[in-house]
Amino acid sequence: MAIELIKESFKVEEKVGKNDIQTLVEQEIYLSASKPDIEKVLWAQGKVDILNTKLINDKLIINGLAKFNLLYKAANEAGEVHLLDLNKEFKEEIEIPGVNEEMLSKVYSKIEYIEWEAEDRKLSLKALVSLWGEVDEIKTITAIKGITNDDKLQTLQEEIKYREIAGREISYALVKDTINLREDESEIDEVLGLNLNIKEIESMAVEDRIITSAEVNFNLIYSGGNSVHSKKGNIPFNHFIEMIGVTEKLKGEVEFEVVEGSYEVMGNDLGERKSVDLEIKVRVMGKAYEEKSRELIIDCYSTTENIFLKREELLISENLKDITHMEKLNLEVPEIYAQDIIETMGTANLLEEKYIDDGIVVDGYLTVEALYIDRLTNELSVYKDDFPFRSEIDEMISYDTNYNVEVKLDSIEGVTRKDSLEIEGNILVKVNLSKERKIYCINEIQETGELINKKDKPSITIYIAQKDDSMWDIAKRYNTTIDEIITSNNLTSNEISTGDKIIIEKKVDSISI
Numbered sequence: 001m002a003i004e005l006i007k008e009s010f011k012v013e014e015k016v017g018k019n020d021i022q023t024l025v026e027q028e029i030y031l032s033a034s035k036p037d038i039e040k041v042l043w044a045q046g047k048v049d050i051l052n053t054k055l056i057n058d059k060l061i062i063n064g065l066a067k068f069n070l071l072y073k074a075a076n077e078a079g080e081v082h083l084l085d086l087n088k089e090f091k092e093e094i095e096i097p098g099v100n101e102e103m104l105s106k107v108y109s110k111i112e113y114i115e116w117e118a119e120d121r122k123l124s125l126k127a128l129v130s131l132w133g134e135v136d137e138i139k140t141i142t143a144i145k146g147i148t149n150d151d152k153l154q155t156l157q158e159e160i161k162y163r164e165i166a167g168r169e170i171s172y173a174l175v176k177d178t179i180n181l182r183e184d185e186s187e188i189d190e191v192l193g194l195n196l197n198i199k200e201i202e203s204m205a206v207e208d209r210i211i212t213s214a215e216v217n218f219n220l221i222y223s224g225g226n227s228v229h230s231k232k233g234n235i236p237f238n239h240f241i242e243m244i245g246v247t248e249k250l251k252g253e254v255e256f257e258v259v260e261g262s263y264e265v266m267g268n269d270l271g272e273r274k275s276v277d278l279e280i281k282v283r284v285m286g287k288a289y290e291e292k293s294r295e296l297i298i299d300c301y302s303t304t305e306n307i308f309l310k311r312e313e314l315l316i317s318e319n320l321k322d323i324t325h326m327e328k329l330n331l332e333v334p335e336i337y338a339q340d341i342i343e344t345m346g347t348a349n350l351l352e353e354k355y356i357d358d359g360i361v362v363d364g365y366l367t368v369e370a371l372y373i374d375r376l377t378n379e380l381s382v383y384k385d386d387f388p389f390r391s392e393i394d395e396m397i398s399y400d401t402n403y404n405v406e407v408k409l410d411s412i413e414g415v416t417r418k419d420s421l422e423i424e425g426n427i428l429v430k431v432n433l434s435k436e437r438k439i440y441c442i443n444e445i446q447e448t449g450e451l452i453n454k455k456d457k458p459s460i461t462i463y464i465a466q467k468d469d470s471m472w473d474i475a476k477r478y479n480t481t482i483d484e485i486i487t488s489n490n491l492t493s494n495e496i497s498t499g500d501k502i503i504i505e506k507k508v509d510s511i512s513i
Helices: 471-477 482-488
Strands: 005-032 038-056 059-074 081-095 104-119 121-147 155-182 191-206 208-226 228-244 251-266 275-302 305-334 338-356 359-374 380-394 402-416 420-451 460-464 501-505
Touching: 005 081, 005 275, 005 305, 005 420, 038 121, 038 338, 038 359, 038 380, 059 104, 059 121, 059 191, 081 121, 081 191, 104 501, 121 155, 121 275, 121 420, 155 208, 155 228, 155 305, 155 471, 191 228, 191 251, 191 275, 191 305, 191 338, 191 471, 208 251, 208 275, 208 501, 228 275, 228 338, 305 380, 338 420, 338 482, 359 402, 359 420, 359 460, 471 482, 471 501, 482 501
Parallel strands: none
Antiparallel strands: 005 121, 038 059, 059 081, 104 121, 155 275, 191 208, 208 228, 251 275, 275 420, 305 420, 338 359, 338 402, 359 380, 402 420, 460 501
16 A cells, blocks of 8 residues: 655644642731831732742642732821832742643732731731642644555544644833923822833734833822822833744734832932832733644544554644623712822622623622822822622523633723712623634554455445444445445435445455455
8 A cells, every 4th residue: 555644743732731729928027217107007009920930740839929018107296108018939839730841831810818917016917819820731743744645545534723833932121211290299208109000002923023012001109298199101112022933924912011110219400309210120921823724634544454543632722712892880989088099909800700691791890999188188098899790791602612701900090079989990801712622633554464354245235324423434334435335325425314224335456355
């Protein structure tokens, strides 16, 4: 038979596994001599920086840094507001069976809550941190693209859809700018906080790189003129992620994370403390891929000779559709008498997603935190509460379709009213529809030299089709071809039903025994 195989290699991204844990981060700090005593803590914020990750057998090792900023009111006559910075390193392990050091990991984090207790000049803090780990493997598959001299060889092919990964890289952008306060704004006595987030504008793949445009949204909170103020703005920036082999026909996907934000208060031309130099380090994670489809040989037999097949198991996650939905929220909080909104922050939390009445229903809640100057007391006050939301997405899906839901706060703003606080927010709901498929791809066909004996078989065999039989199954069982069965039975297609009587005619090849 002299089979000649033409092979081709391609890369697929396989999901190895994911898991999550929670860890308690605890820290104590004693006030420095320059800080006044604490009357009460007004507000506590926190974020987690993932310093590094490591994969070993069945484990994802995470080294992280929990960063906390606490605003407190001083226990003195002035009652001014001060900032405390606390950092605490931690190390955790997430069990994910099947992972090893050659794979790729991604870690997400979230601070669920922060508790504190002030005693004398000591502050004790506890924070519950949730960590999610996902591990992927970029797998190189060698498949048979074509077969020559195969006139007696029958092949069954199946189409797969997959993302072929061209590259994954991490780089860092350094964003710099200077904030200049207006003439009518107070000088800066002390910076009380710098809140930063990144918003993507556009990303695209070009020759050997991904180009991304984004902006840093900042809110500088500071004390000055016996009051607390905020200065908001945005800093646009562009960044290039070098990725050899990438072309403009590929899709570029980018994620951002603020690694560090530093500032220095400077004097302006008049010597006033009204200029702040910002330097922001942003981690930019880029991936370039192409949505592809190809035919894979999943079964094979010869009508004249016994052959040996070598198979490789593939677990393919076929991306069916990406859905993006924006849920707008307009919330009114009564009896909040705000003179000025210093900061409004929020977190979108997913509670449950389910398939109901030909659609996907997403239930979650928005945690809102507002820092404001009370109009009645002229003091800094804090409001915090949770608000439920529901998104209904009409999408027809089959029973074996997987759906992965992600909710993210896209924007939030607090607006002062006469006797209430109005919260306007947009929650981005992203739904990915996919289908997990396990395929046994044939990547090697070997001749055995053992010819099939057809001489002792009857000239005609009547076969009654069983449940789940296919024409391929019958042709393979009797070492014939689908075309020969169709011809013998005067059929117009290869569709059969349970109970059909199928005629199998014996055809003895000259090389058969």
